[in-house]
Structure formats: C-alpha cells, structure tokens
Amino acid sequence: MKASLVIFAMLIAMLSTRAQSSPFDWAAYNAQVTSISAASMPSHLIFKIDTNGGTSCPAGTWLTYYGIGADSATQKDNIKVIYALLLTALATGKKIHVFNLDSATANCAVNAIHILNE
Numbered sequence: 709m710k711a712s713l714v715i716f717a718m719l720i721a722m723l724s725t726r727a728q729s730s731p732f733d734w735a736a737y738n739a740q741v742t743s744i745s746a747a748s749m750p751s752h753l754i755f756k757i758d759t760n761g762g763t764s765c766p767a768g769t770w771l772t773y774y775g776i777g778a779d780s781a782t783q784k785d786n787i788k789v790i791y792a793l794l795l796t797a798l799a800t801g802k803k804i805h806v807f808n809l810d811s812a813t814a815n816c817a818v819n820a821i822h823i824l825n826e
Contacts, residue, residue, distance in 0.1 A: 734762025736806040741798040750784040755794050765816040773818045797823050
C-alpha cells in the first residue's frame with residue numbers, strides 16, 4: 709500500500725509539471741531534497757536542496773514553488789502535488805532536477821521539478 713502511494717504521488721507529480729521548449733535561466737541537476745516547509749501552503753511551497761540553483765541560489769537556500777494553473781484552485785492543487793513529489797524524494801532519497809524557466813520570476817523561484825528513478 710505504501711509503495712503504491714509513493715508511485716502514485718510520483719506519477720501525479722510528473723504529469724503535473726509543465727514541459728518547456730524555451731531555455732531555462734538555471735537548473736540544479738541530481739539534487740537531494742534536504743528540507744520542506746508547508747507553512748506557506750497553499751499559496752506556495754518552500755524547500756531546500758543540496759545543490760546550487762544558479763548563481764544566486766546556493767545549496768541550502770529556500771527555493772519557492774508557486775502553483776501552475778488557470779485559477780487559484782488549480783494552482784493550490786498543483787502545489788499539493790509538488791509537495792507530494794518533494795516529500796517522496798525526501799523520504800526515499802530519490803534525486804530531483806529543479807528548473808527556473810522564466811526570467812520574470814524571482815531568482816529562487818522554481819517552475820519545474822522532475823523526480824529521478826536512479
């Protein structure tokens with residue numbers, strides 16, 4: 709049951725992150741999630757990784773994920789899915805790729821997260 713929930717959370721998270729064809733401003737590859745804070749939910753989610761996120765977001769800096777969606781309810785649901793993805797990565801030790809795809813967002817804002825099966 710527990711393994712099924714982890715797989716389900718990973719699948720939902722992968723399906724809910726948007727694909728981008730444009731170049732990204734920065735990326736952090738093969739990062740470990742070191743901390744997650746749900747205190748700011750449901751408006752946004754903050755977390756830390758062990759890898760630099762560009763030049764302005766060194767390892768251990770709080771990164772922010774804002775929900776993606778057409779309306780507030782959809783964005784809040786998206787944040788819950790990403791919370792499940794990050795919690796899965798933290799609990800299982802799975803690594804993630806983190807991307808900032810939009811130069812208009814704050815320096816340490818994250819637009820996409822991929823969990824790895826490595």
